[in-house]
Amino acid sequence: MSIVTLTMNPAMDIAASTAVVRxxxxxxCTTPRFDPGGGGINVARTVVALGESVTAVFPIGGPEGIQLAELVRVTGVPMRTVSVSEPTRQSLSVTDESCGAQYRFVFPGPRLSSAEQHRCLxxxxxxxxxxxxxxxSGSLPPGVPDDFYQRLADLLGELDIPLIVDTAGAPLHALRRGIRLLKPSVRELSDLVGHALPDRGSQLAAARDLIVxxxxxxxxxxxxxxxxxxxxxxxxxxxxxxxxxVASGIGAGDxxxxxxxxxxxxxxxxxxxxRLGIAAATAALATPGTQPGExxxxxxxxxxxxxPERSGVWT
Structure with missing residues (x-):
């Protein structure tokens, strides 16, 4: 039995560096590195690195989509692709060698029709x-309604298959029920509740409200x-x-x-x-681009x- 990942807004991730950004x-820039990107695809690459079976589902369009699918194939991740009319997006990151700062430029992605969205489901x-x-995992491209992940949760609920969701903004706000595990960052949870979460007490309260x-x-x-x-x-x-x-922070959350x-x-x-998630994220920080940890x-x-001394119940 395996894991299935869904990436509604995959990307061709391009990474390079330059002496100084001005x-x-x-x-x-240096010779660019090309990686298959997007939340669910990055998740799937880590699953494969850990020796478990996985299938990545994602839409592809145009020459960029064909190249993305080929890069996914090279990583050893089995996939199910959905052909869409508009081209797959690209994302760009440039590292300033003078200070180590990484600048990330993220584009919106193709507009998916209702029929294309349905085929993904x-x-x-x-x-x-x-x-x-x-x-x-990841953002939703243009044309996809904010409650798309909720529709997915309802579908999987009927099949009795648990769902993990990692998203932000409007798709996170639209979740109402049926999620087994939600993984927001502090910034994403703060945005959801509408106020800052400066300490663990406020963080705990906001997280538990989602459960209640x-x-x-x-x-x-x-x-x-x-x-x-x-x-x-x-x-x-x-x-x-x-x-x-840290060699690259891209994909560590995935x-x-x-x-x-x-x-x-x-x-x-x-x-x-x-703990396994933290280990995988930490190992990924040491690799270039969106490459998973060794x-x-x-x-x-x-x-x-x-x-035992590394963790404990917080009250």
Whole structure:
């Protein structure tokens, strides 16, 4: 049994660096690196790195879509693609070598028709027949209604297949019910509740409101460099981060979701599933572009995080 991921707004991720970023001037960049991008695709790459089976579902259009599908194939991720009329988007990141700052330019993506959206749901339903878990991750492209992930949750609820969601903005606001696990960042959760969440007490309260209101059963709140917070109806647990050298921050959150999904697939205790997610995210930080962490490094970091002194229940 496997994991299915859905990426409604995939991208061809282009990454390069230049000596210094400044306005107006032409900036000569290094040879670009091309990676298949988009939340669910990045999640799937981490699942494969951890040795589990996965199917990535995503729309493709134009020459960019063909190139994206080929890059996904090279990574070893099985896929189901949906042909759409408009071209797949590209995203660009440029690192300023003088200071290490990374500038990320994200474009909106193709406009999907109602028929194209429906075919994406059909492909997920077909792939989910042999799955134990579905992950929907990333933004929605133009033309896709804000409640698309809620429609997916309702569909999977009828099939009794749990859903993990990692999204932001309007699609996050539109979620109402049926999510097994929701993974927002502090910024995304703050935007959802409409006010800042400066401390763990406010973060915990906001996360638990989502559970009490029936939106999700579990919240894993990403605190970035400060770690993560796991919240259920009965318990909460804080997880300290692992310090790591950062080669690229792109896709680290998706790697965390990939580790979480694998932990749930393997029926780990929730705390250990979060630890695997943190290990996968930390390992991904050390790799270029959106490349997932090395499997051996993920295993090593997971072992570090399972040491008793590294985590604890927060009250």
């Amino acid at each position: 306005p107006t001037d032409k900036m000569r 059909v492909e997920v339903e077909r792939a989910a027949g042999a799955a134990r878990l579905v992950v929907a 209101n029936g939106v999700t059963e579990i919240v894993v709140l990403s605190l970035g460099s400060a770690g993560a917070l796991l919240v259920t109806a009965e318990n909460e647990e804080y997880f300290a981060p692992i310090r790591s050298t 790697a965390m979701v990939g580790g979480l999904a694998v932990g749930l697939l393997r029926e780990y205790a929730l705390g250990d599933a979060v 499997p051996g490094r993920i295993t090593e970091l997971f072992g570090t995080l399972t040491a």
